[in-house]
Amino acid sequence: SQQGEEDPQALSIQEGENATMNCSYKTSINNLQWYRQNSGRGLVHLILIRSNEREKHSGRLRVTLDTSKKSSSLLITASRAADTASYFCATDASTSGTYKYIFGTGTRLKVLA
Amino acid sequence: NAGVTQTPKFRVLKTGQSMTLLCAQDMNHEYMYWYRQDPGMGLRLIHYSVGEGTTAKGEVPDGYNVSRLKKQNFLLGLESAAPSQTSVYFCASRMEGNTYNEQFFGPGTRLTVL
Numbered sequence: 001s002q003q004g005e006e007d008p009q010a011l012s013i014q015e016g017e018n019a020t021m022n023c024s025y026k027t028s029i030n031n032l033q034w035y036r037q038n039s040g041r042g043l044v045h046l047i048l049i050r051s052n053e054r055e056k057h058s059g060r061l062r063v064t065l066d067t068s069k070k071s072s073s074l075l076i077t078a079s080r081a082a083d084t085a086s087y088f089c090a091t092d093a094s095t096s097g098t099y100k101y102i103f104g105t106g107t108r109l110k111v112l113a
Numbered sequence: 114n115a116g117v118t119q120t121p122k123f124r125v126l127k128t129g130q131s132m133t134l135l136c137a138q139d140m141n142h143e144y145m146y147w148y149r150q151d152p153g154m155g156l157r158l159i160h161y162s163v164g165e166g167t168t169a170k171g172e173v174p175d176g177y178n179v180s181r182l183k184k185q186n187f188l189l190g191l192e193s194a195a196p197s198q199t200s201v202y203f204c205a206s207r208m209e210g211n212t213y214n215e216q217f218f219g220p221g222t223r224l225t226v227l
Contacts, residue, residue, distance in 0.1 A: 004155075030212040042117070042203055042218035043156075050213065088155060092212050099144055099163075099212060100171065103156040 004089055004104035012110045019076040021107040023089030030092045032065055034074050037086045081113045114139050117219035119204050125225045126194045134189040134222050136204030143209035145187035146216065147179060149200040156203065162187055194226045
């Protein structure tokens with residue numbers, strides 16, 4: 001399987017704390033994206049980081065990318081109960097404009113009020 | 114805009130039955146994808162399409178067929194359903210162009226094969 005790995009598989013924190021989840025992948029990539037999935041729903045795009053970028057911010061989200069280690073991390077600061085969801089990384093390693101994505105196995109985040 | 118819609122939302126099949134899942138998008142996207150999601154496995158790509166009239170195999174295509182006769186629709190067919198195809202199926206679409214465009218996902222179809 002070409003799937004990426006995410007860790008931890010599950011994470012439970014108190015509201016207001018920071019949540020960090022990690023993604024590792026296997027091949028060279030064009031970009032890496034993070035998605036959120038609320039229970040029983042489809043995935044929603046959060047943030048994209050290009051292969052030549054090392055860090056990116058969007059609101060309370062901070063993403064880092066280390067291409068030498070083939071890994072990325074997603075930090076959610078000052079977490080809220082509404083952040084409870086599963087988070088997936090997806091890598092685009094495709095060539096010739098096929099834009100196929102490899103998804104990680106996901107991290108289930110639970111934020112306790 | 115409705116975005117990406119999927120029909121039906123739930124379905125129960127008996128082994129050997131056939132069915133078609135419909136995905137529709139109203140964003141004029143060129144690319145469309147079918148994924149399946151199983152517990153602990155993340156999303157795995159079944160088939161995808163880079164434009165009307167074209168389809169290609171993804172990571173787990175066996176047991177499925179697809180068609181993209183109209184740009185806005187992407188159909189996923191199961192000719193003879195098996196219990197191993199019990200899963201949640203997601204459709205997604207994205208714009209053509211560069212690699213930095215995001216995918217938009219439908220709400221999913223929960224399929225159980227008995």
